[in-house]
Amino acid sequence: MQFLSDNAAAVHPAVWEAMKDADAPQPPYDNDSLSQALDEAFSALFARPVSAIWVASGTAANCLALATMVQPYGAVICHRDAHIENDEGGAPGFFTHGAKLLLADGENAKLTPDSISAVTGPIRRDVHQVWPHAISITQATEAGCVYQPEEVAAIGALARAQGLKLHMDGARFANAVAYLGCTPAAASCEGGVDALSFGFVKNGGMSAEALVYFDLDLAADVKFRRKRAGHLQSKGRFLAAQILAMLKGDLWLANGRAANAAAAQIASSVGDRLLYPVEANEVFLRLSPAERDALRAQGFGFYDWGADGARFVTAWNARDEHVTALSRALAGL
Amino acid sequence: MQFLSDNAAAVHPAVWEAMKDADAPQPPYDNDSLSQALDEAFSALFARPVSAIWVASGTAANCLALATMVQPYGAVICHRDAHIENDEGGAPGFFTHGAKLLLADGENAKLTPDSISAVTGPIRRDVHQVWPHAISITQATEAGCVYQPEEVAAIGALARAQGLKLHMDGARFANAVAYLGCTPAAASCEGGVDALSFGFVKNGGMSAEALVYFDLDLAADVKFRRKRAGHLQSKGRFLAAQILAMLKGDLWLANGRAANAAAAQIASSVGDRLLYPVEANEVFLRLSPAERDALRAQGFGFYDWGADGARFVTAWNARDEHVTALSRALAGL
């Protein structure tokens, strides 16, 4: 009964089917009809003209986005707990040729205009200090929380006022939108997001994430950068197929809802153990080492979260009996 | 009837099957049992201890290999026609942080000790000039030709004598080995190759190439570099599955033979039009624009090769009737 992560969960049958269907002769790279259909598909989803490409990992999506937003001598403001800071092996430094990440604080792993200003304010505007060129926020956050549309918009307004670009790491964007019950645009571009890493791998895909540009000028050179990073696969049609399958009939949203529901069920059984509000598909709990041992002895897989905590992640295909078993086990501790 | 490239050909059924079988819960990244099996599988194939990782593109395999062989202030010697020079969008410069490619000549896109020495000889050994740190050769070459084991060994000996590392771009390594009829080791590491980009995508795979290190010391940091380049996919088991399926029962070799046979059949019908010997699965022909038009009018797809030439590439699944049709069409010109 694994609650380690959604990042290794099974591939959705519809994705498999679409991949099989894509196994017909097509031009290589992104010249196939499926890759060529991405712009239109995402433009429809966001109800505005966007430019979208596939890449094989969230790290690649995030870092390509940042590379188009920040000069090598600039910086990106992100939360201290951000994935780009902690879990991408220094990839932002590689793709941006050495730009800095400036770390800001904020409850529930959320940035706020105030926490951003606390970082940008003291920076002397001379060449001896590194200036911010962009902001990156994570939707849903690394604490499993979700920016409300007005929270995104407040950051977007600050970004525009200071001439900064705004990136959204949406590895769990589906879970965020499912929670908000709003349009995907309301959760992102309407608040001023310039580029979104729209995750599918954690949500039923196999190996395709989308990088969606709302600021079309920024997208101008990303295809050069993707190629140069070795991320332009020759059979790209199989990545496009995954994404299109996820978009079809809003499968991405249904999967996000399913994962969220499982997390909500778990959260409902844990009393005051919650470390963060459960808004997406992650449950962070106060759990002593002994309690963790007890759970593991019952066959539950999860990660420790600090000395006295644990993280449980639910996937799109969370099985009812596993979720129920975990809920009972937690309630019985 | 497409002879444009093997790089967008269909995926072999055995690869599909292995991928489906891999769709069970496993740890993420390369912690799954399939990824963990790669070292052993390639060690068996090459009859020596090797270290192997998967990546999603040949460009990534080549450039990660080079990044572990050359310092940013050094250079890689390659053929003027090498893929890394002409078709990877500057990726070597990205992965190596700006190392140079030094271009050497040689018939059939093959380097020789002499052509390499013609490049290295005049380099002043002071800090004002860039020193070579590595050599990269392509097996089979960009002209569809194959290095004999003794040709590789001669370059390997030069490399060792000069303290250079030796990389082999084996995007079509299967075709080369199929042509040579020798062991894969004889075509690579026995001649002194330190790292091999072993291609599967052009040979029946979907999205997985292997980077195989014969020099285990060089492999020490490649996993950090792969992660930092956004190439450590979370569902890596699907890449490993492809590779293991290709290795099983030497499917890679059978596929290589099939493609080669199709190319040989085409070559046998073209009289003196051949631009290069046909040793792998590519046929380069002298063809006038009018002749090319005529062929295209008959439904054949292929790339122009200069003003008066054309390139035909056969894939593992080349259909007999297409090959026969092309052979007849060429003979009838």
Place this chain on the structure above:
Amino acid sequence: MQFLSDNAAAVHPAVWEAMKDADAPQPPYDNDSLSQALDEAFSALFARPVSAIWVASGTAANCLALATMVQPYGAVICHRDAHIENDEGGAPGFFTHGAKLLLADGENAKLTPDSISAVTGPIRRDVHQVWPHAISITQATEAGCVYQPEEVAAIGALARAQGLKLHMDGARFANAVAYLGCTPAAASCEGGVDALSFGFVKNGGMSAEALVYFDLDLAADVKFRRKRAGHLQSKGRFLAAQILAMLKGDLWLANGRAANAAAAQIASSVGDRLLYPVEANEVFLRLSPAERDALRAQGFGFYDWGADGARFVTAWNARDEHVTALSRALAGL
């Protein structure tokens, strides 16, 4: 009466003289007799074989040192207030091709084994997180304080235990040694420092800093890196001449003492206003905006230090009457 910084102070007459003497025909770059004499001169000073080169700025010295100590996918641990973090325009990211700086705490801008361990301890040793490869400390620190030899040695021991290299930013190394009254070796290499940026520009030089390697293996490629950064000046003899003049008769130490004495005099007149102990040539004081205005009205130049503080820096050529005037003015506030 300027106390803004020592970094723009006058050039010592002995330095001028040595530069003039160097204006005779010599081979270019660092092939002249003066540049060639650096290794020996610094080996004598540190009583062990060292390798030393000149560069034109402290930023270049620091960042070249780091580039030889850290891989692009690694990190350098430094104090949150370190010059390399705050005042070098992102140069560490440039020279290291994107390595990270990991920020540690510590009183008086000093790192301690504990504060370093607080940073390194939580790092997961997998490829998703960036590992430290080196530590950088500043002697004297950015707060004008000096590491005691045993403090350096404690950090050096930690570095060796964890396989990290140790860099010392000695922009004000002369001031530190002058304060300690020990040998320069005791203040640096005897404590395990692998490379030292030995500053001269702030201490009477014009445009030459030395980068001194105690770990000779690390020095192996620094000359390639210096050239590649555009820092190998063709008339390098003028930089070597400056450094040799400063070393002659321990002029560097006399100048450091003079600057320190001026700072000590100022410090003695300020009661409890001191923000940090005055150990080198910088005095940080609690001063209200009104007090700062009053001082400036009397003709004193200095930088604000936060909302309610100020920094006064004394140079090797601090004039007695200026120092006395400042001391009186401060006492009179």
Place this chain on the structure above:
Amino acid sequence: MQFLSDNAAAVHPAVWEAMKDADAPQPPYDNDSLSQALDEAFSALFARPVSAIWVASGTAANCLALATMVQPYGAVICHRDAHIENDEGGAPGFFTHGAKLLLADGENAKLTPDSISAVTGPIRRDVHQVWPHAISITQATEAGCVYQPEEVAAIGALARAQGLKLHMDGARFANAVAYLGCTPAAASCEGGVDALSFGFVKNGGMSAEALVYFDLDLAADVKFRRKRAGHLQSKGRFLAAQILAMLKGDLWLANGRAANAAAAQIASSVGDRLLYPVEANEVFLRLSPAERDALRAQGFGFYDWGADGARFVTAWNARDEHVTALSRALAGL
């Protein structure tokens, strides 16, 4: 009697004097009055608004210029014999984060529109190939020859037509202008040059080159890049002083003329030995090893140029008796 290079020649007395005069308290970096005067001084010289900065080496000037003209995924077209290709230790790759140099041919180390087009023409405009973003030419060239204003203009027109930026490496710009007898503008910006590395070190300076931008937009971020490369010296006033001294009364031009005259005198005595026309201050001659030995036995210093040649460079302070002696020795061979 040294004719090895002008790059280590003596410093002009006027430069020494200006440096001494600059040794008064001033703000650090480029905030001093001398550094602040550069824009105006060069604007006057070129009779248009320009932006100018000092750096310490020609390599830094060239590579900073290129970094502002080319994206990391782009390329710079230069002559096969260009200094940036052969003598800067890979610095262009460092400053541009891995952009390529594309090598073109041309007599006397000059590019022409045709030789440039021979390089750019075959480049496929897809993401698999690296596109040129800029052209770099050397004035005077590495063969000691000078672009006529109309030759520069022809390249400038091509650059504009193809959307490329145009850089001029003017390490010996003074010699070129002295030869042409035109305005410095006619030799550079009037022909479409966007940025000029204006050399002073080889022409009587000590450690200061100017990077002059005619395209002011390009200059926008060069100061960030200079700082990040460790090239913003804290006592920058001494570099500015050198440059202003060279500009005063057109000392740069007088020095260039003097060096050219010496080269012309040598050239007049060598019959048909000349390898290239002597237009600046370099003389390339056919000389057998035995002849070279004979000259060296007479006390002449110079570099071999290939197996049967030699290079003699004259400096601003070439002594008549040395030049005459060399002329006689050459005539007597």
